[in-house]
Structure formats: C-alpha cells, structure tokens
Amino acid sequence: MKLLKLTMGALLIGLTFQNCAKKEEKKEEATASSREIWTKEQAKEWYGKQGWLVGADFLPSTAINQLEMFQEASFDTATINRELGWAAGIGMNTMRVYLHDLLYEQDSAGFFKRLDVFLDIADKHKIKPMLVLFDSCWDPFPKLGKQRDPKPGVHNSGWVQSPGLEALKDSTQYPRLARYVNGTVAKFANDDRVLAWDIWNEPDNPNTSSYGKVELPDKVDYVLPLMKDAFTWARAANPSQPLTAGVWAGDWATPQSLKPIETASIEESDVVSFHNYDKPEDFERRIKQLQQYDRPLICTEYMSRGNGSFFEGFLPIAKKYNVGAINWGLVDGKSQTIYPWDSWKKTYTKEPDLWFHDIFRKDGTPYRQAEVDLIKSLTAAK
Template identity: 80%
Template sequence: MKFLKTSIWAILICLSFQQCNKKAEEKKEETPAKEEAATTGREIWTKEQAKEWYAKQGWLVGADFLPSTAINQLEMFQEASFDTATIDKELGWAQNIGMNTMRVYLHDLLFQQDSAGFIKRLNVFLDITKKHNIKPVLVLFDSCWDPFPKLGKQRDPKPGVHNSGWVQSPGFEGLKDSTQYPRLERYVKGTVAALANDDRILAWDIWNEPDNPNTSSYGKVELPNKVDYVIPLLTKSFAWARSVNPSQPLTSGVWAGNWETHETLKPVEKVMIDQSDIITFHNYEGPESFEKAIKQLQRYDRPIICTEYMSRGNGSFFKGSLPIAKKYNVGAINWGLVDGKSQTIYPWDSWKKTYTKEPDLWFHDIFRKDGTPYKKDEVELIKNLTAAK
C-alpha cells in the first residue's frame, strides 16, 4: 500500500512537471510574436477607425502657423528664439475667429541638436495650443524651399520675397546620404513616441509636398532625381512613425497631380495615399477646382482635410473654398495666420519679380502684426462658418 501511494505521488509530480514544461514552451513561443508586434507597431487604420476618430473632432478649421517673429521652423523652436509670448498672442487671435487647429512644421535638426530640449519646448507649445482649444497637425518633414538648412541664428528675410528663409527637412545632404537615415529614424521615432498618446495633438503629417522640385526658387541647386530618394525614405518614415503606436492618425497630403483614379496617381502619391490613415490634400485654385479635388478623393472613403489653401492672387479665397469645405465636412487649413518674417503676403513670383512695397492684394495670411484683420469680411466669414462667438 505504501509503495502504491508513493508511485501515485511520483506519477502526479511527473505529470505536473510535464504540464509546467508545456506551459513554459507555449510561453516561449508566444514571446517572439509579441515582441514582433511591439516592434512593427500598429497597422494603418481601417476606414471605420478613421471615421470614428474624425467624428469626435468636429469641423476642423485652422491655418499653417508660424509666429510672426520666426522666419522658419528652426527659428520657431530653437531655444534662443522660442517666442512663447508671440505664439500665445497670435493663437489667441486664431481662437477668437473659431479656429480649432493649426498645422505646424518641425525639423530633424532640432532633434539632432538637443532632443530633450526640443521635446520640452514642443510640450510648452502644446500647452499653449491647448489653452486656446487648438489641436495642431505636426509636420515632420518638408521638401519646400531652401535645401541647405543650418542650425543657429537664421538669416534675416530678403525684402519682398515669399518664404525667403524657409528650409527643407531633411535637407539636400540628409536626403542624399543614406548614412544619415538612422539619425532621421531616431528623430521620427523619438518625436512621435514622446507624444504618441497626447490628446493635444490632432495628427502627424509625415512629409509636406515630398516631391516638390522648387523650380522657381532653388531648382538649380536641388538634388537631381529628388523623388527617387524621397519615395523609399517616405515609406520608411511612415513605418517609423507607426512603429511607436501613435494614437493620432498619420497622413501626407497630395498636392499636384491627376487624382481622377488611383491608377493616375504618381508613384509617390500612391505611397502618400496608401500609407495614410486619413486623406489630406492641397489646393490653391478656385472653388470649382477645390470641390473637384474633394470629390475625387472621396473615393477612398476616409476623412479628408485640406492642409493648404487660400492664395488670393491665384484665385483661392476663403469665400470660395471654406463654404465648400463645410458642405462636405472637410477640414480646412489655410496657409498663413499673421504677416511676419515669412513674408507670405507676397506672391510666389516674388522670387522672380521685385516687390518694393506691400502688395494691394495679400497672397496669404489673415492678420497684421498688431492683430487687425487684413480683410474684415474674411474674418467675419470665418467666424460665421465656425460659429465663433
């Protein structure tokens, strides 16, 4: 009897040991899968996820924002020139006319220079936007204007020239030299990860006009075959941002091309559309063109935001585009809030034509530096459409 009891205990211990081993093996098999999921990050949102997010936002209206005291992204966020007083004041003017979003450009060199300080200042900026009930779209990369960005004190504006000091991110060297891509990866992942669950942020715009050749300004010194470098880095950048599981949508806005069908898109545009959680676009033409663009992009059955419009000298006005945007529940972010060092009251052709005084018809922007509107009827229209008190 004693032998039988001992044998039964031995069998039970053995079975228990085998069960533990089995569970350990199962756990071991699960771990790589979980680690892989954590590495790859989240998927592109489904249409349903994107619509659910958009339904919580209300109608989005805002401007591409740079404080009047900054000539570019570097001057806006570098420690020595980070002007919170002006940012606070000018965002107050935006809030007063019913704006609830801004589109704001960041720069890879800011992260390289001082990642902790940059994220700290970005948090201060987001506290200011939250104070004014504004949720910004943050832009990580940009292919427009000067391809040779430099840290430190930025140059003074060239009189009468539109965006005379705006700089690309990454610049010529950063885009051409693949050994710099790990640095760019750290910038994207580090910035997005620091704010991945931050409800002060509306969305991440991965790359502004990635294939812009800047023909009329810096075309002669641009990287040859620029788009061949951009496409793979744009694809990587979406993956880098998605790998840290941001709660906010990712996007990159189509800006120049034939959007009639998916097949008529350029290769870079297919990446921009296919990788985006929400659809964004630019349109600087009249109301007919603006509405046509919306209808073409509706086939993707995702929320739509126009992240650049309103160029008076080109026939794009608030009165033409903004009511159409509201009709289709499309977000509307115009270029420029306050006339300042960016000098975007001057037209694009100021790179070729000399302007010696303020143009009678401002190209972009809404307010003068003292807060008075350039056109009162435009401000009243914006207030009425946004139901601002």
C-alpha cells in the same frame, strides 16, 4: 595555441550570431507592437470626434522658419500665445505646425520641452495642432543657429527643408532620421493635445522657381522610399493620432492616374490630406476625386488670393463636404507670405495691394474684416 584561436573564433562567431538574432528579435518585437494603418471605420470614428477642423499653417510672425520657431534662443512664447489667441477668436481649432530633424539632433530633450510648452499654449486656446515631420519645400541647405534675415519682399525667403539635401542623399544619416521620427512620435503618441502627424509636406516638390538649380535632379527617387520608411518609423511608436501625407499636384481622377509618390501617400495615410490653391470649382472637383478612398479628408493648404483661392470660395465648400480646412498663413511676419510665389522672380518694393496669404497684421487687425467675419460665422465663433 591553434586550438585556442579556433575556440576564440568560434566564440566570436557565436556571439555575432547571438547579436544578430537579438537584433532580429527586437525588430520583430517593434513590428509586432506597431499599429496597423487604420481601417476606414477607425478613421471615420476618430474624425467624427473632432468636429469640423478649421485652422492655418502656423509660424509666429517673429520666426522666419521652423528652426527659428523652436530653437531655444528664439522660442517666442509671448508671440505664439498672442497669435494663437487671435486664431481662437475667429473659431479656429487646429494649426499645422512644422518641426525639423535638426532640432532633435541638436537637443532632443530641449526640443521636446519647448514643443510641450507650445502644445500647452495651444491647448489653452482649444487648438489641437497637426505636426509636420518632414518638408521638401524651399531651401535645401538648413543650418542650425541664428537664422538669416528675410530678403525684402520675397515669399518664404528663409524657409528650410527637412531633411536637407545632404541628409537626403546620404543613407548613413537615415538612422538619425529614424530616431527623430520614432522618438518624436513616441514622446507624444498618446497626447490628446496633438491632432495628427503629417509625415512629409509636398514630398516631391522640385522648388523650380526658387532653388531648382541646386536641387537633386532625381529627388523623388530618394524621397519616395524614405517617406515610406518614415511612415513605418512613426507607426512603430503606436500613435493614437492619425498619420497622413498630402497629395498636392497631379491627376487624382483614378488610382491608376496617381504618381507612385501619390499612391504611397494615400495608401499609407490613416486620413487623406491634400492641397489646393486653385479656383473653388477645382477645389470641389478635387474633393470628389478623393472621396473615392472613403476616408476623412483634410485640406492642409489652401487660400492664395492671387490664384483666385479665397476664404469665401473655399470654406463653404469645405463645410458642405465636412472637409477639414487649413489655410496657409495666420499673421504677416518674417515669412513674408503676403507676397506671391513669383516674388522669387519679380521685385516687390512695397506691400502688395492683394495679400497672397495670411489673415492678420502684426498688431492683430485683420487684413480683410469681411474674411474674418465669414470665418467666424462658419465656425460659429462667438
């Protein structure tokens, strides 16, 4: 009996070592098949084939957030088709579109099916979207199911973070986040309808004016290593499209002046992306700072009229330097981003005279015809 126990014990130990070895082999195989960060030459070659990229951060006017956009019960293809048609009509050729880890967890097959339909609609309008995987902005407590109604007069009152706070601080949930990133990128890794993958939007945003009191005080300590992992998970799918994560605040004058999360964002990115909601001269200064990395540049958020960030000030500069330009917001809708950021602190009882974001009203008429005319002239839209 003692001999039998020893034999069984040895067998179990042997099987354990075998399993560990197999796991390590699979890990090595995955690493071996993962592509490297693109060289500067590869990035420039890709960018040279795209033409000048102009678009908007897109959410259909009937959705309050990423979940409502893509959940089966509220997936509104008619509105998506109509509003992307308006974008194409002024010469836009890309959109930046947010996904969510909970959509994958809820029903990955259904999520992929709806994303495929969305990409078909966009492709029909000759629009190639940049897909955003994670986002640190606004509500840190996302929930599946019917989404809440907008708070009247409040900017992005229902937008949700991905991953939410609970998942971010719970490392036992990281394997499912890895499956989401790797699975989603792998599904569309060779899909010509997808422009690029934005790994994490404003990763260290503390949401001070909105949800600051309930945010993790050391949020960036969780986000930084997870963002690096997310780049690895995405790259393991060997995507034909570039990966990026934008820098959005801080001092970008030299590599030494960057915060660690900005350093990681730039070092891991195939193409460099950034946000700027300031004056035109600051926009141009930021472009020149980022040119030191000698990679294609895409501004993935700009245009906040209340800040002095207008199409007429920014788009000609972006075209001059061949920088992709993606402004926040296409159509006034449930996101209510025509109201400024300070609507979280200040009460607005009617539509502001000066829209903060967005280009079109819900009926398709432009907020400002002169802006639409400018965009059409710069993109040479007929």
